[in-house]
Amino acid sequence: MNGKYPSLLKLLHKLIMMRYITEKSDTHKSSIKKPDRKKRYFLQFILLLGLIASLSSCRTSAPRLDYQALARASILLGVDINMEDNHKLYLEAADWIGVPYRGGGDSKRGADCSGLVYQVYRKVYRTQVPRNTEDLKKESNKVAKRNLREGDLVFFTSSRSKNKVAHVGIYLKSGKFIHSSTSRGVIVSRLNEDYYLRHWISGGRIR
Numbered sequence: 181m182n183g184k185y186p187s188l189l190k191l192l193h194k195l196i197m198m199r200y201i202t203e204k205s206d207t208h209k210s211s212i213k214k215p216d217r218k219k220r221y222f223l224q225f226i227l228l229l230g231l232i233a234s235l236s237s238c239r240t241s242a243p244r245l246d247y248q249a250l251a252r253a254s255i256l257l258g259v260d261i262n263m264e265d266n267h268k269l270y271l272e273a274a275d276w277i278g279v280p281y282r283g284g285g286d287s288k289r290g291a292d293c294s295g296l297v298y299q300v301y302r303k304v305y306r307t308q309v310p311r312n313t314e315d316l317k318k319e320s321n322k323v324a325k326r327n328l329r330e331g332d333l334v335f336f337t338s339s340r341s342k343n344k345v346a347h348v349g350i351y352l353k354s355g356k357f358i359h360s361s362t363s364r365g366v367i368v369s370r371l372n373e374d375y376y377l378r379h380w381i382s383g384g385r386i387r
Contacts, residue, residue: 246271257368259353268304269331273350273358276300279366286311293348296360297333300350301386305331309386313345320384325371333384334359336376345381 245267253274254261261270275288276299282290286299294313301309310316317335328334328351338346349359355371369376 257352257356257358259356259368265353266304266330269300269350270352272300272304273352276358276366277368279360281360281362281365291360291366293360296358296366297348297350300358307386313348316348316386317345317381317384320386323383323385325380325383328383329385333386334371335381335384336379337381338379347379351383 249271250261250267253270256274256277257270259270261267276291276296279288279296280290281292282295283292284295285291286295291299294311294316297316298309298311301307310319313335316333320333323329323332330351330353332351334349334351334357335345336347336349337344340346347359349357349369351357352368356368357371358366358368360366361369371377371380
């Protein structure tokens with residue numbers, strides 16, 4: 181096996197265990213039992229071992245990826261990031277986690293929901309999108325929830341505006357999206373949470 185693969189293997193094992201320890205310390209947010217969690221991370225480790233072995237056997241160089249940054253993003257966003265995913269999206273999204281909410285803001289000092297979308301799209305897709313939720317919806321093709329892809333927009337009403345777009349986020353995967361919440365700043369939420377189920381409008385794909 182090529183000399184760089186053992187070090188890569190150690191890094192991947194370390195990062196997997198980092199996720200395991202992080203989730204273990206947060207058991208009140210997880211319904212996964214300890215034995216199931218241990219089994220899952222052991223299987224992930226075995227799969228990664230197989231991947232590295234296959235790369236070595238066919239004399240293929242390991243892809244030049246920042247595994248540490250991707251592992252950090254995976255932990256912060258609570259999603260598994262695969263080879264075929266848009267890594268730029270997940271890395272950029274992770275950098276916004278914890279940014280406070282600020283009406284009219286679109287920087288790391290504070291951002292509202294459309295400001296977050298504006299900056300992520302600018303950096304990841306090199307696309308300038310509208311700066312408010314209503315125009316974002318107008319510039320998007322409607323997408324059903326079951327057809328959402330990573331990077332699609334998700335639109336919601338609010339308790340005060342029954343049929344009007346009041347909130348927007350960016351879909352990631354596995355039913356999760358990143359958005360700037362007025363009460364908690366930039367966070368990742370699930371589409372199946374009660375509030376977002378009740379206020380769902382539609383998904384949107386920028387034209």
